[in-house]
Amino acid sequence: MKLSVLDLVPVRTGQSTTQALAAMVSLAKTADSLGFERFWLAEHHNMPSVASTNPPVLIAMAAAHTSRIRVGSGGVMLPNHSSLIIAEQFALLEAAHPGRIDLGIGRAPGSDPVITALLGQSGTTTSVDRFPQQIMDTVSIMSPQGTRVRLPSGPDYALHGTPAATNIPAVWLLGSSDYSARLAGEMGLPYVFAHHFAGAGLARALDLYRSTFRASIYSDKPASFLVVNAAVAETAEQARHSALPQLLQFARLRLGRKLEAVPRADDISEAQLADEERVLIDKLLTSWVVDEPVAAWQRIASLSAEHGLDEVMISPSAGSLQADPPDRSPARERTLELLVEQKLRHDRV
Numbered sequence: 001m002k003l004s005v006l007d008l009v010p011v012r013t014g015q016s017t018t019q020a021l022a023a024m025v026s027l028a029k030t031a032d033s034l035g036f037e038r039f040w041l042a043e044h045h046n047m048p049s050v051a052s053t054n055p056p057v058l059i060a061m062a063a064a065h066t067s068r069i070r071v072g073s074g075g076v077m078l079p080n081h082s083s084l085i086i087a088e089q090f091a092l093l094e095a096a097h098p099g100r101i102d103l104g105i106g107r108a109p110g111s112d113p114v115i116t117a118l119l120g121q122s123g124t125t126t127s128v129d130r131f132p133q134q135i136m137d138t139v140s141i142m143s144p145q146g147t148r149v150r151l152p153s154g155p156d157y158a159l160h161g162t163p164a165a166t167n168i169p170a171v172w173l174l175g176s177s178d179y180s181a182r183l184a185g186e187m188g189l190p191y192v193f194a195h196h197f198a199g200a201g202l203a204r205a206l207d208l209y210r211s212t213f214r215a216s217i218y219s220d221k222p223a224s225f226l227v228v229n230a231a232v233a234e235t236a237e238q239a240r241h242s243a244l245p246q247l248l249q250f251a252r253l254r255l256g257r258k259l260e261a262v263p264r265a266d267d268i269s270e271a272q273l274a275d276e277e278r279v280l281i282d283k284l285l286t287s288w289v290v291d292e293p294v295a296a297w298q299r300i301a302s303l304s305a306e307h308g309l310d311e312v313m314i315s316p317s318a319g320s321l322q323a324d325p326p327d328r329s330p331a332r333e334r335t336l337e338l339l340v341e342q343k344l345r346h347d348r349v
Contacts, residue, residue: 001304002037002311003339006074006196006227008044009051009058010246012262012319015326020051020328023064024058024195027316029164030333032066034340037311039066040104042073045115047318049262056089058316072102074192074313075174075226079107081218082117083134084159087141091161094169097340101169103138104192105181107131130320132183135173139218142168171218171250181205181212182270184342186249188216190223195303196248202226225311228303230289232296242264243290251280257259265319265331288317297342314339 007027011020028039041058042075043049052058055073063071094101127217140147144167146160173184176194181204184191191209193202206224213222231243245263251257255276273281289299300312318331 001301001309001343002225003343004040004225004311004313005031005036006040006042006315007052008042010262010282010329011049011051012050012245013260013264013267015261017051019326021058021061023332024051025061025135026328027332027336028062028066028069028071030336033102034336036069036340038070038072038102038313040072040102040313042074043077046112047124048260050342056086056093059093059101060096062220063093063100068100070100070170071097071166072169072172073104074171074232075104075106075172078105078134078138079131080116083137084141084161087138087161089175090169091142091165094167095162095165095255098167099285102172103142103169104172105135105138106174111306112336131185135171135187135189139168139171144168176201176205178205178208181208181226185209185212185222186214187218188214189218192224192313193226195226196229197325200287202307225309225313226303226307226339227313228287228289229284229317229334230296231331231341232289232291232293232315232338233318233331234292234338236290236292237296239290239292239318240285242318243288244268244270245315247281247284247288248277250284251277254280262319264324266321290317293338293342297339297346300339301346302332 007024009020009024031039040064040142042052043055043056045053055076059071090101141159142161144165146158148156151157171189172192173180173189174192174194175181193205195202210222231239231244233239240269242265245265249259249262289296304312316332316335318335320329320331324330324345
């Protein structure tokens with residue numbers, strides 16, 4: 001089983017964006033050295049606790065500081081953007097790092113209606129009804145042969161994402177609904193289920209995807225993996241304490257409460273939680289992997305086997321301490337290290 005990483009570039013209390021980006025690079029280098037398959041970066045806007053606003057910029061940073069790991073978007077919210085701009089950005093990334101770039105595509109807004117409206121002011125947002133066509137447009141513009149645009153009058157207009165492309169990034173469709181699963185199958189795209197925030201519907205989505213899959217230029221057979229939030233430490237108690245800041249962020253988000261920077265683990269305790277926060281956190285823990293290394297690995301391996309997957313993407317959700325260096329996230333890196341240790345032991349058996 002392959003392991004990969006999703007990073008939202010969290011910003012914690014007392015940490016600047018500059019330091020959060022340095023921590024992201026450190027996490028990418030750790031994943032690269034440990035043998036992880038890919039390192040993806042999300043798109044979220046105007047959140048006080050998340051610095052992953054622009055995946056192509058972050059991908060360029062992470063790819064420049066790593067040597068072998070695939071780097072990509074998890075994902076680019078395509079309706080927010082012009083197909084031409086995304087095609088140009090990812091064509092350049094692929095040219096700079098051949099064979100290492102993934103374009104993961106989603107259709108969610110990635111923020112609130114205000115952000116969607118502001119993106120629309122620049123003429124970038126498109127109707128989600130055009131989402132399938134926008135995917136095809138993006139891929140065709142990135143391709144070595146480019147595409148041709150039919151004009152109202154005169155000859156067709158030749159359009160290329162970059163002048164002399166030799167390859168295109170691997171394209172994946174992200175989602176957590178029947179719509180995305182069916183679309184990925186019908187278009188023949190590899191599919192990623194967002195288990196880290198959906199928590200339900202995985203089996204149905206994968207069945208839909210596999211039953212509707214049609215071989216295409218993207219893939220000749222179904223290919224999929226899921227994303228899971230994970231915090232792993234030497235003991236289950238330590239793992240739960242470390243995961244509490246991110247668990248609390250998720251709970252507050254679902255309760256519609258104002259979010260701030262991610263609190264540090266030693267700044268909060270479960271005794272301080274409101275009853276409704278505690279209820280939501282207990283529910284979240286049923287789909288998160290928060291445990292000591294052996295149990296955590298067994299849970300991940302079980303998820304993979306149960307759903308016929310050969311890859312699981314980890315969103316490392318361990319928190320930080322006051323004493324941690326601001327330009328690193330030691331507990332998130334340790335989560336990756338502990339999982340790989342268990343994987344290696346399992347592979348040797």
